[in-house]
Amino acid sequence: xxxxxxxxxxxxxxxxxxxxxxxxxxxxxxxxxxxxxxxxxxxxxxxxxxxxxxxxxxxxxxxxxxxxxxxxxxxxxxxxxxxxxxxxxxxxxxxxxxxxxxxxxxxxxxxxxxxxxxxxxxxxxxxxxxxxxxxxxxxxxxxxxxxxxxxxxxxxxxxxxxxxxxxxxxxxxxxxxxxxxxxxxxxxxxxxxxxxxxxxxxxxxxxxxxxxxxxxxxxxxxxxxxxxxxxxxxxxxxxxxxxxxxxxxxxxxxxxxxxxxxxxxxxxxxxxxxxx
Amino acid sequence: xxxxxxxxxxxxxxxxxxxxxxxxxxxxxxxxxxxxxxxxxxxxxxxxxxxxxxxxxxxxxxxxxxxxxxxxxxxxxxxxxxxxxxxxxxxxxxxxxxxxxxxxxxxxxxxxxxxxxxxxxxxxxxxxxxxxxxxxxxxxxxxxxxxxxxxxxxxxxxxxxxxxxxxxxxxxxxxxxxxxxxxxxxxxxxxxxxxxxxxxxxxxxxxxxxxxxxxxxxxxxxxxxxxxxxxxxxxxxxxxxxxxxxxxxxxxxxxxxxxxxxxxx
Numbered sequence: 001x002x003x004x005x006x007x008x009x010x011x012x013x014x015x016x017x018x019x020x021x022x023x024x025x026x027x028x029x030x031x032x033x034x035x036x037x038x039x040x041x042x043x044x045x046x047x048x049x050x051x052x053x054x055x056x057x058x059x060x061x062x063x064x065x066x067x068x069x070x071x072x073x074x075x076x077x078x079x080x081x082x083x084x085x086x087x088x089x090x091x092x093x094x095x096x097x098x099x100x101x102x103x104x105x106x107x108x109x110x111x112x113x114x115x116x117x118x119x120x121x122x123x124x125x126x127x128x129x130x131x132x133x134x135x136x137x138x139x140x141x142x143x144x145x146x147x148x149x150x151x152x153x154x155x156x157x158x159x160x161x162x163x164x165x166x167x168x169x170x171x172x173x174x175x176x177x178x179x180x181x182x183x184x185x186x187x188x189x190x191x192x193x194x195x196x197x198x199x200x201x202x203x204x205x206x207x208x209x210x211x212x213x214x215x216x217x218x219x220x221x222x223x224x225x226x227x228x229x230x231x232x233x234x235x236x237x238x239x240x241x242x243x244x245x246x247x248x249x250x251x252x253x254x255x256x257x258x259x260x261x262x263x264x265x266x267x268x269x270x271x272x273x274x275x276x
Numbered sequence: 277x278x279x280x281x282x283x284x285x286x287x288x289x290x291x292x293x294x295x296x297x298x299x300x301x302x303x304x305x306x307x308x309x310x311x312x313x314x315x316x317x318x319x320x321x322x323x324x325x326x327x328x329x330x331x332x333x334x335x336x337x338x339x340x341x342x343x344x345x346x347x348x349x350x351x352x353x354x355x356x357x358x359x360x361x362x363x364x365x366x367x368x369x370x371x372x373x374x375x376x377x378x379x380x381x382x383x384x385x386x387x388x389x390x391x392x393x394x395x396x397x398x399x400x401x402x403x404x405x406x407x408x409x410x411x412x413x414x415x416x417x418x419x420x421x422x423x424x425x426x427x428x429x430x431x432x433x434x435x436x437x438x439x440x441x442x443x444x445x446x447x448x449x450x451x452x453x454x455x456x457x458x459x460x461x462x463x464x465x466x467x468x469x470x471x472x473x474x475x476x477x478x479x480x481x482x483x484x485x486x487x488x489x490x491x492x493x494x495x496x497x498x499x500x501x502x503x504x505x506x507x508x509x510x511x512x513x514x515x516x517x518x519x520x521x522x523x524x525x526x527x528x529x530x531x532x533x534x535x536x537x538x539x540x541x
Contacts, residue, residue: 056457082461090458092483102480106463136487150462 001067003030003080003158003188008052008062009212010045022048024212025062030158030188033204035180039196040209041234046192047085049209050160053190054082066158078107081156085163087147088140096120096138096146097131103154112153119153120146122182124175141172148176158188165198173198197238201259208233224257240264247271286409293335293407298416300523305404307531311538312397320541321392327534328400337406345398353391360387410442415517418508432508440496451488455481 005028013019023045030036030053040046051057052064055071066076081103084090093099100116109115117127123145130138135146148164161180165173180189181202191199196206200220208216210233216223223230224245227237237245241257244264248254252271258264293301312324332342346353361384362377372379405413418435425431456466459480466477 051457054461056461078463084454084458084461087458089488090455090462090480090484091487092480102459102464103462106465154462 001032001157003053003067004028004065005049005053006063006065008049008059008064010048010052010057010060012048014060022212023052023059026207026209026212026214027062028207028217030190032157032186032188033184034188035184035199035203036188036190037196037199037203037206038190038192038209039194039206039230039233039235040192041194044209044233045212046194046209047162048212050082050162050190050192053158054080054160056082078154079156080158080160081151081154082160083148083151083162083164085166087150088135088138088143090147090150091135091143094134095132096125096135097127099135100146100150100153103150107154109155115153115155116149119149122152122179123149124178125149141168144168145172145175145179148179152179152183156187158190159183160190160192162192163194164191165193166195177202194235196235197241197259200238200241208235210234244268285405287337287341287406289336291334291336291407293331293403296407296526297517297519297523298408298412299419299517299519300527301404301408302416302420303527304530304534305401308400308534309397311534311536312393312400314535314538315393315541317541318389318392320537321389321396323537323541324396324400324534325392327537328396328403331403332399335403335407337403342399342402342406345402346395349394349398353394356391356394357384357387360384360390411439412517414439414442415513419517430508432511436508444492448485448489452481452485455484455488 005026008023008026009021010023011019011021026045026049028036028038038046038049048057052059053071055064055066055076064071066073066079069075071080091099093102097113097116097120100119101112104112104115117131120127120130125142125145130142130146135143138146144164144167148161151159151161159180164180165176168176177198180191183189191203193199196203200206200223203220205219206216206223207214208230215233216229224241227245230237238259240259240261244254244257244267247268248257252268254267254271256267258267308324308327312321315321315324332339361379363380363383364376408416414435417438418431421429421431421434460466464477464480466474466481468474469477
């Protein structure tokens with residue numbers, strides 16, 4: 001049971017003068033419990049890859065398989081949920097609860113409204129408060145979380161998110177990360193982002209795209225062991241990670257690199273003590 | 277699912293037709309349309325067909341693009357033809373009779389005539405938008421409406437509205453496509469059920485589309501306001517269009533020839 005992309009390529013306007021090879025020979029496997037981060041600069045093919053994985057685009061070459069069948073197969077319906085950039089622009093219903101329940105209702109789920117309430121709770125929106133509110137009256141952060149709840153409510157085995165935390169404040173980003181941690185207990189999650197820093201502590205793997213090709217694929221530990229490929233792809237590690245990697249390169253015995261400032265500071269102090 | 281590309285969309289190639297001033301093209305098209313309605317015989321329509329074919333060839337616009345709109349008019353053309361050709365229990369001689377319905381030869385001729393006129397009108401007028409950018413078009417309209425400013429008609433504002441409306445057609449099409457894909461990903465189906473079901477299926481597309489359009493319109497208005505837009509009065513142009521002798525020649529001689537075809541035939 002996995003979402004598998006095998007040597008997938010896709011070209012926009014293929015064979016035409018302004019054609020663009022957006023994705024070139026990408027392969028990945030996503031299983032339930034995984035949190036895979038796909039990083040890349042703007043125009044590196046991240047969003048196109050996500051659409052290919054969701055079956056919304058047909059690969060020019062290669063294949064995408066969802067639990068052994070193609071994404072368009074009847075058995076794959078509802079197996080993959082996708083959240084696009086700015087998902088709050090797709091609201092249409094009178095209340096947030098009805099909008100969030102749209103997906104599960106389309107899939108024929110009898111308990112669509114309770115699934116909607118559960119998803120709203122997961123993203124930190126109290127259904128008793130927000131469920132009856134118009135989605136058009138929400139603040140930017142609330143609307144983003146509400147839109148992500150629309151995908152969570154579908155109960156898909158694979159959840160694909162395109163820049164889910166872009167433009168959110170710290171509290172909004174934290175609630176999205178929290179919701180994804182809950183979600184990965186029953187789903188495989190792919191987060192596409194040009195700034196993967198906040199997901200590195202919890203990611204099970206990372207893929208860096210450069211002009212549609214896989215520049216790096218491996219664990220976060222492998223990334224930290226040699227970040228040069230990642231940086232050549234135009235990406236930048238968070239300052240706190242770079243600080244720890246520089247300290248490690250200068251001979252400090254840092255066992256683990258972390259995004260948590262408190263733990264990072266304690267590890268640096270301890271390592272300094274050990275070295276002196 | 278893709279939103280179809282807009283009919284009459286500008287084709288960016290170099291040609292003598294493209295390089296003409298937009299006002300010349302608008303004037304010639306107006307006289308072409310007038311002449312087309314004055315012509316009352318197949319000879320006249322044949323003359324206009326030759327003119328349209330020559331201009332199409334000179335414009336370097338692929339014929340399949342210029343003829344794209346004709347397919348969309350298929351139902352109208354068929355209706356025009358049948359409405360003229362078919363007679364219920366005709367008293368006159370018929371070409372063909374099926375039960376009480378007969379095909380009247382004179383009606384068929386009239387139907388073909390009107391269908392040809394619609395096709396020529398469609399292809400001829402689409403050559404204007406196929407060879408003229410939206411900005412050139414609205415600049416020309418503003419220039420042509422300028423005399424009306426003296427009567428209080430806000431020609432500058434109307435031209436700006438037209439420019440913005442044309443500019444946002446492809447953006448709106450992309451937005452519609454984006455919302456359709458997003459709702460499809462949430463399990464929405466647009467190709468299932470009867471007519472009413474299919475129309476209702478588009479509610480989750482139309483509501484966000486209109487909400488986003490109104491938001492964008494408000495943002496655009498605020499952005500224009502913050503950049504000190506105060507209407508058309510006193511605005512100057514970076515690239516002012518100038519009617520060259522060639523433009524005047526095409527407008528006067530071409531326009532006169534087109535009108536003459538309609539009056540003569």
